[in-house]
Amino acid sequence: MNIFVILKQTFDTEEKISIQDGKIAEDGVKFIVNPYDEYAVEEALRLKEQHGGTVTVVSVGPERAAEALRTALAMGADEAVLIASDHPDYDEFSISTLLAAYFRDKAFDLILGGYFSVDSGGGQTAIRLARLLDIPHTSAITELQISQNKATVIRDAEGDAETLEISLPALFTAQQGLNEPRYPSLPGIMKAKKKPFLTLDLQQLHLTDAEIAPRTTRLSLSLPAARKSGRILQGTAQEQTSELVNLLRNEEKAI
Amino acid sequence: MGNTYVIVAETRGGRLRQVSLEAVQAAVLASRDEDKLIALLLGHQLQEAATELARYVKDQVMVIDHPDLAMYQAEAYLAALAPALDQLQPHTVFFGHTAIGRDLAPQAAAHLNAGQISDVIAIAQTDDTVSYTRPLFAGKAFENRKFTASPQIITIRPNNITPAQPTPAPAEISELTYSPSPSLRTVIKEVVSKSIGRIDLTEAKVVVSGGRGVKSKAGFQPLEELAELLQGAVGASRGACDAGYCDYSLQIGQTGKVVTPEIYIACGISGAIQHLAGMSQSRIIIAINKDPEAPIFKVADYGIVGDLFEVVPLLTEEFRKVLSITS
Structure with missing residues (x-):
């Protein structure tokens, strides 16, 4: 099976955010593989172990994104492709167009990605890609089984579990609960250094700047107002709960 | 002449979702008086929800009612929605940022070759710019974005934009047909509903x-x-x-x-x-x-x-x- 995983490098979820010169500051930030994409990598590796084949990981991003791809190689992926772009203004339209150009001449059975990225969180790119490639997709899956030319998946739809059968090739996005991603092993990390790593640019994908010009643009950036420090209620548990309900009712008018 | 603004509404347990009325309000906030507001409702047995929706929408409610649309399914819903969008040529399309909207909106965006701004929590209109506020890093930061081209696709985060108020007169309700394609590549086998009667x-x-x-x-x-x-x-x-x-x-x-x-x-x-x-x-x-x-x-x-x-x-x-x- 030819399995591809699209992944994004994101800030670690424990990072605090600060703004410098109108941009999100990146100094000293720890970067990780987007957690949802990590489930996708793990699932691809499990399918490969079960059915054979190759796992190729693909990312669009700046140079530093190579590290996320190397992590995926160290986990066990076979090849990595970085579509080099340090264009900070690319939106999901741009990124999905770039990815579609990459996939157009590839033979694939399965493309996996994350449900959304924990940074910009638009949740568009993978689904757009499925449409551009005209393959069926299911988002937010928590289970995936392949048999012959069909996939059976469970999709999480606001807590409901839907079982769907889809013919391959298809694209799926990973929801939490799909699996428990492995850590890269030391031999894995050593081997990753020798695995094929391809870097592509716009010209190699036969795309012009105009064709991937973003359809949306950022006007401004801000941090949320800090919450005012609250009030710790005093007295017995009975007194505290009674006071709380009273406050919610009479001061906050919330109930 | 004005532009067409489309709201793709949805139901849950047969009832119109509040986020759909928030999406109607989003369309009101982003449009001008001369623009046309049309709501599309996809699903099955939608009469009650369509009547309810018509009270809030200025111009028109279009219903695509078919047994095959009783449950959301990505391919079928796009097959039902795409011809309607092709016909209406909307300037902007609004969805709820729900399980359905999150899946259907990017499909519509790719279909229309459009930009999309997801998970919008506030909308402001000044002179000739409409700006959309959305969270980054799940709310550790916020950005304002605008579109550089149309058509435009928006998803609205539930509970952030005040729901629309009823209009003076209910909108006209019309039906669009949907003929399921025999070539769908996805089949729903089973649904285990853990959320019946529960609010999302x-x-x-x-x-x-x-x-x-x-x-x-x-x-x-x-x-x-x-x-x-x-x-x-x-x-x-x-x-x-x-x-x-x-x-x-x-x-x-x-x-x-x-x-x-x-x-x-x-x-x-x-x-x-x-x-x-x-x-x-x-x-x-x-x-x-x-x-x-x-x-x-x-x-x-x-x-x-x-x-x-x-x-x-x-x-x-x-x-x-x-x-x-x-x-």
Whole structure:
């Protein structure tokens, strides 16, 4: 099976955010593989172990994104492709167009990605890609089984579990609960250094700047107002709960 | 002549969702008086919901009613929606940022070769620019975006934009036909509905959330009782989900869901940064935790230092007393 995983490098979820010169500051930030994409990598590796084949990981991003791809190689992926772009203004339209150009001449059975990225969180790119490639997709899956030319998946739809059968090739996005991603092993990390790593640019994908010009643009950036420090209620548990309900009712008018 | 603004509305359990009325309001905020507002409703047995929707929409409600659309299915819904969009040539299309909207909107965007701004929480119109506010890093930062071209696609986060007010006269309701294609590559085999009669976490006005302090699956019972009394929903921290106390679909945080209820009650949640990102835009935050040093108290409006297994049932009783007097 030819399995591809699209992944994004994101800030670690424990990072605090600060703004410098109108941009999100990146100094000293720890970067990780987007957690949802990590489930996708793990699932691809499990399918490969079960059915054979190759796992190729693909990312669009700046140079530093190579590290996320190397992590995926160290986990066990076979090849990595970085579509080099340090264009900070690319939106999901741009990124999905770039990815579609990459996939157009590839033979694939399965493309996996994350449900959304924990940074910009638009949740568009993978689904757009499925449409551009005209393959069926299911988002937010928590289970995936392949048999012959069909996939059976469970999709999480606001807590409901839907079982769907889809013919391959298809694209799926990973929801939490799909699996428990492995850590890269030391031999894995050593081997990753020798695995094929391809870097592509716009010209190699036969795309012009105009064709991937973003359809949306950022006007401004801000941090949320800090919450005012609250009030710790005093007295017995009975007194505290009674006071709380009273406050919610009479001061906050919330109930 | 004005442009056409389309709202793709949805139902849950046969009823029109509130987020769809919020999407109607989003269209009102982004458009001008001369523009046309048309709502599209996809599904099955939609008469009641369509009548309800028509009270809020200025110009027209178009219904695509078919048994095959009773359940959301990505390919079928796009096959039903795409011809309608091709016909209407909309300037902007609005969806709820729900399980359906999150899946259908990007498909529509790719179909129309359009830009999309997801998870919008506020809309402002000045002179000739409409700007859309949305969270980054689940709410650790916010950005304002605008479109550089049309058509434009928007998804609206539930609970953030005030729902539309009824219009002076109900909109006209018309039907569009849908003929299922025999070439669909996806088949729905089974649906296990865990959410019947329950409000979705992202739309709930009250969220009662449990962390590691809940200690077990059974430990969620008092939280569920409180949520039920307040007609709210139960959520959880990553810690509680990882420990197997509850389903991942309940997780609130930067991984998981972002919620913005009127009242958020955090029980036995310490308040990791990634959890705070998912709930700190709630209107009122209440924290119940044994540890007075827990970071959750730094964002809470009201804190109770104590054992949640003692405090939560007492709190439920207090709410019950007050609510029984009112009703």
